[in-house]
Amino acid sequence: MPERTVVIASSSGLHARPAKIFVQAAAKQGIPIRIRVGDGKSVPANSMLAVLALGAVRGTEVTLNAEGPGADEALAALAELLSRDLDAEETVDG
Amino acid sequence: MAETLRGLGVSPGRAAGRVYRMAGPPLLPAPAQAVDAEPALSEALSALRATAAELAARAEKAPDTTSREILEAQSFIADDPGLHESVEENIGAGMDAAHAIDAACAHHRRALLEAGGYFAERAADLDDIRNRAVAVVLGLPMPGVPDPGHPFILVADDLAPADTVNLDPSVVLALLTEKGGPTSHTAILARARGLPAVVACRGVIGVGDGTWVSVDGARGEVETGIGEEAAAEIQRQASADRRRSATSRGPGRTSDDHPVKLLLNIGSVDDLGPAVTGSPSGEGPAGVDAEGVGLFRTEFLFLDRREAPGYEEQVAAYEAVFRAAPGGHVVIRTLDAGTDKPLPFLGLPEEPNPALGIRGLRVSRVRPEVLDTQLDAIAEAARAAGAQPWVMAPMVTTVSEAADFAGRARARGITHVGAMVEVPAAALRAGRLLNELDFLSIGTNDLSQYTFASDRQHGELADLLDPWQAALLQLIADCAAAGQAAGKPVGVCGEAAADPLLATVLVGLGVTSLSMSAPSIAPVRDSLAAHSLARCRDNARVALGADDPLQARKLVLPD
Secondary structure (H helix, E strand, C coil), X not given: CCEEEEECCCCCCCCHHHXXXXXXHHHHCCCCEEEEECCCCCEECCCHHHHHHCCCCCCCEEEEEECCCCXXXXXXXXXXXXXXXXXXXXXXXX | CCEEEECEEEECCEEEEEEEECECCCCCCCCCCCCCHHHHHHHHHHHHHXXXXXXXXXXXXXXXXXXXXXXXXXXXXXXXXXXXXXXXXXXXXXXXXXXXXXXXXXXXXXXXXHHCHHHHCCHHHHHHXXXXXXXXXXXXXXXXXXXXXXXXEEEECCCCHHHHCCCXXXXXXXXXXCCCCCCCHHHXXXXXXXXXXXXXXXXXXXXCCCCEEEEECCCCEEEECCCHHXXXXXXXXXXXXXXXXXXXXXXXXXXXXXXXXXXXXXXXXXXXXXXXXXXXXXXXXXXXXXXXXXXXXXXXXXXXXXXXXXXXXHHHHHXXXXXXXXXXXXXXXXXXXXXXXXXXXXXXXXXXXXXXXXXXXXXXXXXXXXXXXXXHHHHHHHHHXXXXXXXXXXXXXXXXHHHHHHHHHHCCCXXXXXXXXXXXXXXXXXXXXXXXXXXXXXXXXXXXXXHCCCCCCCHHHCCCCCCCCHHHHHHHHHHHHHHHHHCCCXXXXXXXXXXXXXXXXXXXXXXXXXXXXXXXXHHHHHHHHCCCHHHHHHHHHHHHHCCCXXXXXXXXXXX
16 A cells, blocks of 8 residues: 655644645545554544544654555645645745 | 612623623433434534534634634534544444534544643534534534624623633623622633623523613622613713723822832733733723733743743743833743643643642642743843843742742842742741742732632632632731831732722732733722822721621722
């Protein structure tokens, strides 16, 4: 199964706005995506509650996996999102 | 038809309008037997979807970005596939729709609490979603602040911080609660927003939605069944009063020029904006003229930001306050958290009696590094801003605690070190504390709670928590006398300082500064300016001699 490991870059971690952006992006991929921290249990990436409960802060290494058509592209897009500081972008927008 | 209800006036001012009641969280009935799974599931999921839609609609109407994003996130959580899956499992296990929602929310709440840190603070979102969705299923009124579409007077059993975070003062004219005391959250919020409020007002919860009433927040009176025209006239007078008050300026003085510093209670630099710009706009806290900050509550900073406090963030936040404070004078209080005001990052275990447990300075017994980091950050911020902040610790109880705190602060170059007096043990030894410290600041809310063995939030015990109680005033008098003997300042920063009439009593007792939220400054300034120091001392003598708070107020009230 295709996997991607990425370090969370957002200053507030996978929480608040960054979590929302990530979960919405995962839901849009059209195939089931899962996310885990280290060797922990993987959880559906389209569930805000499950993603928050990971407790991933800035610098936490998370692993994404997906199965189905376009899995590699979906993972690349989501990994790119997590490697940006989405909180900093909020300030620019704001 | 007309009827007068009486309670405790905790925030002065008049208002009139129609009342609307806030519904409490829905209670679950006994679990249904033999649940038909398919309709139960569709009922539960449609309640969650309706909740998500309602929250999304409220998000669109939110007044600012922060509250919009909080509501959007809540709406998102109500639609969460993980939550829906748990509901489905619970119904599969034989639960009815309401119990399935309740249990699913409880399950995810626990998971967030286990994640800790600021993730744990999202747990409250699930409580709100649970209450809303369960109310939909049971056909009960939606909990939360009502939205009748016009300005109104809010009536509740009691108000919790979460109920009022988005309370819009341009829509809510006054607060009336059946329970609550002079130091309850309702009282503090009302004074902070400049809203008239009456608490412990028996029978007010029985006044029907839409009834016209008038409120006198100084006398604690609510008149029901007034006409719409009378209401409009009262509103006109009230806004004229507010305009007059907002233009009052200058340092605090009695009529014979005895100085009493009037200071602000703040939670972050945001609370200072209007006070500094000094541009009177006629309404609200804008243009308040204060002589500095008498209480900077640092924990509110951490709660607002939903983050664990890092050194650099703290330096920046403190420096901003030191630079923005009127006259550069800031009294900063070190973190006042504990098991009664939990901050998840502290990782404190639950306690059976949190008010008597690890809180305030006591947190430093188990997590000394939190206070050390905070003192480092205060010292660095003071250097950067070229300020000389006064630094005090909450919940100081003994002389050795005071000496230890003073040692740690002075080792970092902090020159003015003090303590909050909230525990009777500290008040009784005020003179000895001042051997170690440069100043004292009396927190009357907690000092009442501990002196009268009465929980601050306990509605049935409101009379015991009344700041006009003579035993409380006696402790304040003893602290003030110790300060005068040592030639060191002793201020009051509890809600008692915000009561214009009680302020004259406190000054008569020898208190040197009064610290309060911005809207109270002008009424307190006006009250002091109308009394000589001799009259203040008379008031103090009379209040100390009274056997109950109502009698004390009556004897001191000007004719």
